[in-house]
Amino acid sequence: MSMLSRIIPKPVTSFLLLVVWLMLNVSVSPGHILLGAVFAIIIPLLCAPLQIPQPKVKRPFRAVRYVLMVAGDIIVANVQVAILVIGPMRRIKPGFIAVPLDLEEDFPITILANTVTMTPGTLSAELSKDKNWLYVHVLSMPDDEQEIISLIKQRYELAIREIFKC
Amino acid sequence: MSFWVEVTVSVLLLIGGTFVLVGSIGLLRLKDIYCRLHGPTKATTVGLGGILIGSVIYMSHLHGYLTLHELLITLFLVITAPVTAMILAKVAMHHRAKMMDKTRNQHMVITARAQRPPETENEADDTK
Numbered sequence: 001m002s003m004l005s006r007i008i009p010k011p012v013t014s015f016l017l018l019v020v021w022l023m024l025n026v027s028v029s030p031g032h033i034l035l036g037a038v039f040a041i042i043i044p045l046l047c048a049p050l051q052i053p054q055p056k057v058k059r060p061f062r063a064v065r066y067v068l069m070v071a072g073d074i075i076v077a078n079v080q081v082a083i084l085v086i087g088p089m090r091r092i093k094p095g096f097i098a099v100p101l102d103l104e105e106d107f108p109i110t111i112l113a114n115t116v117t118m119t120p121g122t123l124s125a126e127l128s129k130d131k132n133w134l135y136v137h138v139l140s141m142p143d144d145e146q147e148i149i150s151l152i153k154q155r156y157e158l159a160i161r162e163i164f165k166c
Numbered sequence: 167m168s169f170w171v172e173v174t175v176s177v178l179l180l181i182g183g184t185f186v187l188v189g190s191i192g193l194l195r196l197k198d199i200y201c202r203l204h205g206p207t208k209a210t211t212v213g214l215g216g217i218l219i220g221s222v223i224y225m226s227h228l229h230g231y232l233t234l235h236e237l238l239i240t241l242f243l244v245i246t247a248p249v250t251a252m253i254l255a256k257v258a259m260h261h262r263a264k265m266m267d268k269t270r271n272q273h274m275v276i277t278a279r280a281q282r283p284p285e286t287e288n289e290a291d292d293t294k
Contacts, residue, residue: 023235078185078212081204085192094201095270098284117248118211123203124248125255126278135278137200137255141270 007041009048014040054107058165066159073119081121084140095141096125099134099149101157108160109134115156122148171227175220182216189213198266199258207251215240 008014021036022028057063084092099116103109113124113134121139128135138148192205218236225233259279265272277284 023238026233026235074211077208081208082188085188085195085205093268094266096274097271098274114248117207117251123255124252126281128283129281130283133283135274139201139204
């Protein structure tokens with residue numbers, strides 16, 4: 001392990017910490033950059049023993065594309081849910097579904113569960129202990145529940161698997 | 167302040183305000199806790215996002231330099247909102263909260279509560 005990677009074990013986390021510090025202070029003065037850099041080095045070192053090893057993002061550009069896709073879906077979700085909420089209540093057909101997961105590690109599953117919550121009319125409610133099933137509450141169920149399961153699997157889970165190559 | 171900046175900021179504020187309002191209406195109109203969770207987690211992300219982007223444009227124009235710390239609010243909201251929703255859903259399941267009668271697959275709550283894999287409908291009926 002080189003000297004640099006010992007001082008900065010997580011360069012992305014350190015960089016994010018620095019950026020967030022500068023944004024919080026709305027300043028790019030040398031003093032704040034120095035202070036932010038000190039935090040960016042010390043905090044990851046202090047937190048290193050708490051880290052549980054997680055799979056790394058193997059394809060960062062796919063990750064960026066995924067974030068943009070989800071951001072677009074969130075806006076669509078908002079409009080759809082808004083129309084449902086204002087419209088007649090009989091159109092709301094709630095229900096639970098269980099989505100079988102192909103992801104195995106905690107971090108990708110967390111991302112999938114959070115994505116499901118943020119996107120159209122679905123809300124992740126629980127994960128089975130064996131990490132094979134994600135229970136999802138759906139605000140407006142289509143007649144065939146497989147439709148929504150395959151949407152989650154193909155649109156989101158596949159993209160996450162590509163990001164982590166697992 | 168130029169006319170177009172004012173128009174942009176106003177439109178963003180109006181969009182944001184509308185979505186926050188719809189989220190609150192959702193809380194009021196929907197009939198059970200699981201459905202109510204859908205309102206705030208979604209309607210407020212775009213609602214608050216619109217208001218905050220309006221604020222970024224307004225403050226940047228006012229000060230003459232880019233102020234981005236409003237975006238941090240959006241960041242923290244996007245990180246925390248799904249976690250809150252999931253914890254609330256878990257609590258609701260453990261409290262055996264009432265569901266709308268037309269909720270489909272109600273039997274799944276039983277296995278979800280115990281974090282077990284789902285059973286087929288017939289098996290669930292047997293174990294009741």
